[in-house]
Amino acid sequence: MDLHHIRRGEGRPLVLIHGLGSDHGNWSRVLAPLADQREVIAPDLPGFGDSPPLAGEPTIAALADALEAFFARHDLDGPDVVGSSMGARLALELARRGKAGATVALAPGGFWTENELRFFRVTVGTSIRLVRALAPVMPQITGNRVGRAALLAQFSVRPWALPASVALHETQSIAQASALDETFRALVDGPLQDGAADTPGRVTIGWGRQDRVLFPSQAERARARFPNAELHWFDRCGHFPQWDQPEETAGLILSRTG
Secondary structure, eight states: OOOEEEEEEOEEEEEEOOOOOGGGGHHHHHHHHHHSSSSEEEOOOOTTTTSSSOOSOOHHHHHHHHHHHHHTTTTTTEEEEEEEEEEHHHHHHHHHOOOSSSSEESSSSSSHHHHHHHHHHHHHHHHHHHHHHHHHHHHHTSSSSHHHEEEEEEEEESGGSHHHHHHHHHHHHHHHHHHHHHHHHHHHHHHOOOSOOOSSSSSEEEEEEOOOOSSTHHHHHHHHHHHTOEEEEEEEEEEEEHHHHHHHHHHHHHEEEH
């Protein structure tokens, strides 16, 4: 099984891995500056976007296996990898396995306490149900600042300022994902993320100081499990640095993987 993906630009390959409920369009605000200097490859994870779901349970291990197979199919030998949220956890897992070069993980999951996991399960689960229920009127909701502010307040510090096209694409991706429920269950019921004392390439962990999905306190736990990682804080930033601080995010990715 191959994964649907886009390729932009020229240069050393740079793979972008989206998070839960998203697809490759989650990177739209940083795609152009990255593709100006690198060949950017952004797959849709199994069961998201235009990629078919896995035959088995979509655990972190199984999704990482699928990405390894994608790398092999497209002759990507230890590419630089960037991930967001669940995709950031997958990026770290690939680095831990020795399958990634330089790695940038933006707010990776899997480093939560029981209470933080309970918060994630309830709030993100509620958001998924809400987006599905509002899917028929989502163009109208995301088309105005008040609607974006109400709908995406947990994910962005300035949701009203996001382009309407970004908000609509993200919510439609959530509503249409074929493996969202299975992946969500596997994520919240699965183990914590394993660490690594060393990795083949440089590892950077980035976190928004106002992240309301995966609290900033989780950043130090992530770095403790990847002790060679560098930690970068994004000011005035929620869960998606590529949304709230796109210029800083693109600059960080290029400097840490260049």
